Amino acid sequence: ADGGSVTVMADRNSTLTASGKVSADAGETGDGGFVEFSAKHDVTLQGNGLSARGGSGALDQAGAILIDPENLTWSGSGDDFYSHGANVTITADKKVTLDDVVVSSRDLGGLADTRANHASGQSQGKSGDISVSAKEIEIKNGSQLLAHANNGKAAGAISITATDNQSTPLFGSVEDSIASISIKNAVIKGGNVSIKATANDKWVWTGNEYGDTILDFLGSLRIGANLTISKAHATVEVDDGASIDASGTLDIESHSIADASMKVMSTLVGFGYGETDSQAKVNIGNATLGSDGAMSLKSQADSTLSVSVDTVNTGAFSNAASSASKYANLSFAVGIGKQVAETTVGSNATITRASSLDVEASGEKSHSVAASGGSFKDGIASAGISVLISDTTLTASLGGNVTAGQVAVKSTLAEAETEVSAAACTAGSPDLQEAITSAKPVDEILFEKLSDFVAAAPSTDSRSGASSKLGLSAAFAWVENDNNVKAEVAAGAHVTTPGALNVLAKAEESVSFETSAAVDQRDLDTQLPGDPNAPEDKKKVAISASVAVIDMNHHADALIGDGAVISAGGALNVNAQTIISPFWGQWETLIGKFKTMDWNDAEAWYKLGEALYDVAGDPINATSWTQTAVESEKLAFAGAVDFFTLDHKATARIGDADINAGAAPITGAQDVSVVATASQG
Secondary structure (H helix, E strand, O other), X not given: OOOOEEEEEEOOOEEXXXXXXXXXXXXXXXXXXXXXXXXXXXXXXXXXXXXXXXXXXXXXXXXXXXXXXXXXXXXXXXXXXXXXXXXXEEEOOOEEEEEOOEEEOOEOOOOOOOHHHHHHOOOOEOOOOEEEEEOEEEEEOOOEEEOOOOOOOOOOOEEEEEEEEOOOOOOOOOOEEEEEEEEEOOEEEEOOEEEEEEEEXXXXXXXXXHHHHHHHHHOOOOEEEEEEEEEEEEEEEEEOOEEEEEOOOEEEEEEEEEEEEEEEEEOOEEEEEEEEEEEEEEEEOOEEEEEOOOEEEEEEEEXXXXXXXXXXXXXXXXXXXXOOOOOEEEEEEEEEEEEEEEEEEOOOOEXXXXXXXXXXXXXXXXXXXXXXXXXXXXXXXXXXXXXXXXXXXXXXXXXXEEEOOOEEEEEEEEEEEEEEEEEEEEOEOOOOOHHHHOOOOHHHHHHHHHHHHHHOOOOHHHHHOOOOOEEEEEEEEEEEEEEEEEEEEOOOOEEEEOOOXXXXXXXXXXXXXXXXEEEOOOOOOOOOOOOOOOOOOOOOEEEEEEEEEEEEEEEEEEEEOOOOEEEEOOOEEEEEEEEEEOOOHHHHHHHHHHHOOOOOOHHHXXXXXXXXXHHHHOOOOOOEEEEEEEOOOOXXXXXXXXXXXXXXXXXXXXXXXXXXXXOOOOOHHHOEEEEEEEEEO
16 A cells, blocks of 8 residues: 655654654555655754655655755764655755765665665665755765665656745845855765755836835925845855766756846935845865766856936925925935856866766846936926946856866856936926937936926916026936956866867947936926916026046956866867947847838737837937036036046967877867957947
8 A cells, every 4th residue: 555644743843863753654565655754943853764665566656755844954874864765855944954964765675774785785776856955055074965876777866956035025125145055075976966056135126116106206205215235145065075976967056146126216315225246156176076967067146236216306396405496306326236156166176077068157237227317497406426336257167177078168248238327407397308318218207297297386486486597417427347257277177078178258248328417498488388477587507517437347258277288079169259339229129120010910019119118218329428408598517528448358368288289180170269359339
């Protein structure tokens, strides 16, 4: 008969002693059942008392064993665990620690349960799968996870997964997301082996906040502020003599996702601060890796930073800092972005075999900072200030002694986007034309138009009897944007492959840096139809300044280091590429929509509208531009400064290394290519 189901769950802590037994074994024939031994807090295991064995029939299957507390600490050789072919799931809300313990899912029949037998004994049935999951996982001090098989039996898969998802929609995300896996002085053997750490710290502005902000605006909101700090670190470390062997594929990966997105709107002062810290690391130190199938070692760090601040006043609101005829606005947006992806195979590492080896570091990057201030009608002053400091470092490094069917070392920053804009307008009236003549996105212009419509305020003259004679407008952007992408075969590495060796570094980013400032008189001297109020006077003195200060470094390096020894039966390619481009993509998309447009399809019309919106929101698409304009009756000052320093470089190099030295004869398949290209515009 099949085994049944047994669940042991404690409200606090639970302990299974060395003499304790929880069994869901089958009878002479039948499948094993299900055993869960868990607690809301901590579980302590002593001995091998959990069992879900299958029967002795040819088709009988072992069952499953689940251990699921908040924290699990499992230590000591006397507490080794053998599931005899049953699947084993070890999961904890916070941390799993395996310290000098063997967990084996091998089915050895009647062979004694010893470490030596489970390491090399003959399989009598297929091995079960082993799964370990928590936010933090430590496997150390002689611990072993064994799901391999021989004697014609099937190996089990091993999955080690650390996940921390700290997303929260309350005042941005203020909690850190940390996921880590540490495998030191440990042995892992199975079929397909997957080791992955994922940290996700993401908060996304959904659109509901937009509606709430408008309602607050109509309720005379004066000062708006938002702070969002997103920190995501994902780390996998394999070191101190650890050994990982897969008869199938071996995947070791870290992935961090940081997202700080916000939108602030107010009528006087708006401040937004967003910060991302996204770090994904895979470090193979003093360790031995091997797989019969493909081997993949990857890190990916994603950073999304969106800080948008918009202040608008049409003269309809008075507050402690302004009157109906004298009011000013300030928008201040700050974005800080840190992005690190590192995949490192150190000098003491050994990769004994793999059908193919991929060592990769990559990242997705989207950074946007925008500040817009508008003191319309008869406002005195407006200012928009945007600051972005962004640092991206992606590194893939292959060292040690490596043997694989083919080898690729890649570091890629692909299709990254960085936009910074600052805009300010004093006097005049909100107008959709601003979408073409300033750095403001369409949604901000629409908001301004809505505020003007809802306020329906009389002219400032009719309320105060005097209009302001001075108009000031200032837009300022400060940008530090650094990208460093590197792929290398490290100095002193030994790489042997019958196939190709590719070392590829690519850094690609679209950038747009914009400032726009104006003192605009177009409505102040115009008698509008149906308006009983006399037009306001023009400004006597108008001053407008638009300044952008930009420092950008954009590097890609592909290299084979000094002292490296390469034996490759196929081609050797060392390629570095850097690309900087303005945002042309929306124009290409729009043209493509017209070319393929199905005029009878409602969905096609919707997509065409999206494309038109994108173009209208940012039509100029220059890498960097500033503009300023003023109108006044007597005295006007206007100035625009665009200071842009760019260090743009791609480097491909083979150092003092041995390339196919002593190999004879050299064939045409062993071509060596070293190429570096840098393009912009």
